[in-house]
Amino acid sequence: MPSEKSSAGSNTEIQNASIQVEPPAKKESSDGFYDNEVLNGDTIEAPKRGLLGYLTIYLLCYPVSFGGFLPGWDSGITAGFINMDNFKMNFGSYKHSTGEYYLSNVRMGLLVAMFSIGCSLGGVAFARLADTLGRRLAIVIVVLVYMVGAIIQISSNHKWYQYFVGKIIYGLGAGGCSVLCPMLLSEIAPKDLRGGLVSLFQLNVTFGIFLGYCSVYGTRKYDNTAQWRIPVGLCFLWALIIIIGMLLVPESPRYLIERGKNEEARISIAKINMVSPEDPWVHRQAEEIIVGVVAQREQGEASWKDLFSVKTKVLQRLITGILIQTFLQLTGENYFFFYGTTIFKSVGLTDGFETSIILGTVNFFSTIIAVMVVDKIGRRKCLLFGAAAMMACMVIFASIGVKCLYPHGQNAPSSKGAGNAMIVFTCFYIFCFASTWAPVAYIVVAESFPSKVKSKGMSISTAFNWLWQFLIGFFTPFITGSIHFYYGYVFVGCLVAMFLYVFFFLPETIGLSLEEIQLLYEEGVKPWKSASWVPPSKRGGSSEKIETQKKGWKKLLKFPKSPDQALSVHNLTE
Template sequence: MAPVPLKAVPTNRNAIVLAVFVAFGGFLFGYDIGVISGCLIMPDFIDRFGTLDHATGKMVLDSSRQSIITSLLSAGTFVGALAQAFTSDRFGRRGSILFWSAIFTVGTAIQTGTARSIVQITIGRFIAGLGVGAMSAIVPLYNGETAPKAIRGFLLVMYQLQIIIGIFISYIIDLGTHTINGSASWRIPVGLQMLWGLILLSGIFFLPESPRHLLGNGREAEARRVVAALNGVPEDDPLVAEVVDELEYGIRAENEGGKATWMECFSTRNVLWKRTMNGMMLQFIQQLNGQNFYYYYGDTFFKSAGTTLSPYVIQTILGAVSVVGTVPALYLIDTWGRRKSLLTGSILEAICSLIAGLVGHFTLAAPDTPQSQLTSRNKKGGDTIIAFAVLHVFSFSMFWGPTPWVYLGESFPLRVRPKAIALGSATNWIWNFLLSFFAPRIANDIGPLILLIFFGMLVVGFVYVYFFIPETKGLTLEEVDEMYRAGVKPWKSEGWRPHLMEGHHHVSEKPERDGSEKQATEMAENASADRVV
């Protein structure tokens, strides 16, 4: 028999405070990604961390130093995303947010206080990256375990949107400070991150511990108080008992047969290997869409395009476009579906990369060409690149930006979900690191033709999605599990209908594929094991 649906959750102060701080974790994440691109072309930053070009007698920040300064953050995020798995169990979700917020703040302080040492600023970025990577995993985990069901989807959307807003705000601050003489031009935007870290640290006085973590450690009375407070009901309300029962059920399912191992994510049971690989591949392709090239090195790239617009203005425009592009994604993800969003995004972004790459290769002047020597052809080429960069970033924000994360969160049974999602997230960060490390070196050698590499990856992405990624729109986690086990072809998955009954968590007693009692029992057990908590 299907359980009675939970009643509507009233809005209350605790839930609102939770929403604010969960969203702010995304803002901090996005701001840190975006702030460095503007600093790379600030005169004082170049003078302090660049090298002397003996031909011109000027200080320059070559591609090697750019890649080291930028990529060390991504290296830290990869390590932090894995390390948080230990702290969130040992110290709790709330304590882990406190710990990694402090690590991030320390890393930011090291960067802000550096004088002329490239070693110090890269170490600071690595340490800050540890905090960013850890919180990028902990904050959604905390959200999923703590938020009332009535606002859980809202918080997930808010978190993703705040990442983009963080990037946008970092561009605005870079725009506002880049004309300041001296080190304040870059110390202000970098140092502001200490304030963001302290704001998140202050959340420790408002945020409750995750009720799931409390129950896992035998602290049931505390868990009941937290659930009641977050849902705005008394402790003896039936809603509290139902939520606690669901949490306990999920914990038992997760621990049944011992803790899941990392290798279990690649087992043949329930086709887990294919689901894990799909999650990792989507994250890999997402990083090589080309948008991060604009985020990290857009200012430097547009400066060489010879446009009369300030590269800071262009980067700010790109940030605004990202925010605007994310809004329709909230509608399209559940109307068009996952497959159509990814396929459409691949086509649009591939066209943008192809045109911008070829136009840039055949029309742009050599780097560092004085403005007075640029021809109208050079300037038109630069304007064309900027126009298609804007379209590229807009398309990414609508399709490939949010969709791989949504897919990652709904493709795995409860038992292996934390580890499978961690593998997908780690894939995202390692390729983020490789891109930020090698992209300036490659662009230095081949210029705008680097965009053709992203064009090729988008073609690969289209083919991979068409042949390997099934549609999961409108399916429960149990039904996603059944679809994979049934071997449904991805290109036929949109028309597939599950054999599970309409009732939540209810399973057909006589599966059409095989009426045996054994299979019906197995389906029921698998559905129960995948129950959402």
Template sequence: MISKPEAKLEPGDTPALSNAAEQTISFAACLLGTVASAGGFMLGYASGQISGFFPMNDFAQRFGEEQADGTFLFSAVRQGTIVGFLDIGCLLGALLAGKLADAAGRRWAISLMAFFGCVGTAIEISASRGRWVQFALGRAVTGVSVGSLAVVVPMYQAESSPAAVRGLVVSLYQLLVTLGIWAAEMVNWATEARADSGCWRIPNGLGVIWALALGVGILFFPESPRHAFRKGHAEEARHTIARLAGLDPNSPGVEREMAAIKAKLDEERRAAETRWHDMFTGDRMLYRVALGVVLEACMQLTGVNFFFYYGTTVFKSTGISNSYVTQLVFGSVNVVCTVAGLYLIHRAPRRAALIGGAACMMACFFVYAFVGHYSLDHEDPMRTPAAGAVLIAVSCLATAAFASTWGLLVWSVVAEMYPSQYRAKCMALATAANLLWNFLISFFTRFITDAIDYFYGFVFACSCAVAVLVVFFFLIEPKGRTLEEIDTMYILRVPPNKSGKWRAEDVRH
């Protein structure tokens, strides 16, 4: 068993050679990734719709606070609570997802959590006038659903996909998140002119369609081969690997991957019984848990959600005052660049893409902070059109950089870095960190910008600089590796800056 860098491998424990060269981009693998990624669409749709509800008259009259002049507004606390309860639910769902995925299996966990999302939608839609707390609690229930899916879907994709296309397949999750946001914005734009409750109830109710499609559709696909193998279903695992890789079940590539999975499982069983705290004390596990948590936190602290929350303010400098048009602009940039990023991540190393994306966002936020604070006329932005144009350009560029790199890759690299016996729990913890920071940003941004206005960009710029350092010094290059090879590289303490050239056959018996 490998337990430290200088340890010898037993002959049966030799990592498999990468099978990427033998594998094809099979239709089955792409279809599995796309259907499972509907969980990402649910998350994006739930997140993207709420900002469009607040300007709707019927929504404000039902859940807002009446003013002396008869208008209805939302205080910072009430608005932050309604928005943030989705993230609170997501946090709870992420923490519960690991146990559920191990107990029920990845596929059934996805189906159950998808159906649970329908409960949250029903609570939201049935909220009557003045029952804003009920609406917020409904968002929390929906959050439990999509938060669990944010853990289990990338895990299922990573464990099922061939190494040749694993990054691409897992990244489909983020693509569907962006499409969900864009779809919510489009539906809001189509219904916002209605005078009745259909303006917000129709967009809300459509969420049931995506939940039912995922809950039923995922049951037509096989269980994760690695989970199936751990449960004693070796032949099921073999045929799933072969089908998704486009290979014959008895081909050398499938044999090597089965041998690698068996070697890792045998290694786990030779060790003492796994307890929950072993996810921190296991071989190089504290390093990997901390890295996953930091990467997921950095994904939020790159600041892209700031543009989605406050893009309306930026675009007012060009005379665009319709908030629904603003949302569509950013949403469209997000979708287009996410699609372009799928090609990038299939070709480029993960480390280089993450470092380049964070560096670009850092530069954008420095420009944003300086121009917004010193050059933009805050009282009448129309008097400084050049500054407004710069803010729009860097906002769109930062969104593009995030969509094509960090938005796609973090889910993938985090899903790949843990061994099977810890993967569910570790991914739950890492995803919880992502959702916690998402909540903190969504709830406190309005208070922070009221205090330091555009200087808030410096916070995100410094966070992006930290993200560059974290990836360069700590993340091992996973592109083209099997999950078992990645685990071995962390255990052997392969230097991250040299990990792209490491070969499994370099390990000596």
């Protein structure tokens, strides 16, 4: 590797260099994916894509989004491990009065929480690699760390502390993925598809949870360590998929331009959009990124204190990122999964593994809806609807649990009718969560920060997500054992706060490029008016054109042909 001195000198040369963009060449022929048009004046229309174009973009981005599978897989298999006899025999305590092995509340809480601690530290520790080595190589490194943690876990035998150490290291890698993968997705995705492509990360989280449930369901009848070692061993297959995928995915054009590799940046933009690097639209996209990079260089080298800058509105975005990621855990989603077995037992489903698969199925298919609609209805509407709907579900769920589930006391038979009603609202709640907050929280964090401090801002924000997951995972067994279903009312209060915060402080960013989002924040647009904000490059004469294109809500049902059309549709239907 180059020395620090030479690296510093290189950076200085890049900063002082005059960045030149070659004049766009005329396109000689169509590539079969798009049909480009150059409008009168300087406005260049974005590529129009057909079904093959959409499919290609999603396939290129999928290996990056698969990083979400790693934390999801751990959640799925851990939920099964705590009920496995061989796992409890290896890492639990022996109760002489019953002659059985068990996991104490403390050890069970730590089993879940240690992974979250590792994720929190990993996101902060490895985010720096994205700025120094590039997004793709950084992802490969954190996946290798993840594999080391899996090796330590799978080799554990009757030593619970060894398993927990492996769990922390395992979490370091998964936590790094939770920052780096959404970061890369947000930087390579076309702006009109950015929400859906970043949502793929959360879709893979739910896919990992679902397959994790299925895995432990399939191994639950083994009477040896294969019960839990097979699911842990499958981690190596998931890691290998990501590493191979990084060979196919283009590097972030913003990272490349920051390193002075302008030509490689154009190739990256062209590859993800399936057009020629000499296409005029590609040159225009590169110019916009260069302008943003130069503007940030003029502010000096990035440092941690830049996160607290009020002038550049970074502090406001950091607070938003932290709170959105905190609220993601305070929705109460993990509370539902914790109490799922108890609720389903009340209507005759006594197999906890079957319960998990039912909840995991609802979770997975609901997230698919988010991928399809988030770039059509916007971030604010998703979050506001999700908070309101989850609040209604939680009030009903908690009230039935407190008043109706055990009409004759906790030791008496439960009410089957009340149990059925709670199952319905459990599934509807998970639908509302998975189709709104679960993916959109990652989108908001991934697209809010300027590239200069993006790795730092995302790592801090995501760390709070894992910190709260640790707190909820560790303390929930104690809280629910004390106040039972009254715990749901705590989350109701959190959901009210979430709704109010989103309405008053979170701007709409649908259809905007990352550079345009920066301008949105700098202009100080009121969040509740941000949906009608138009970037400076599209003001003036374009407003007359937009005015003549109003076609009502039916236009939302069609896939937009270009990022500019996606923005126009959203503005017109507000």
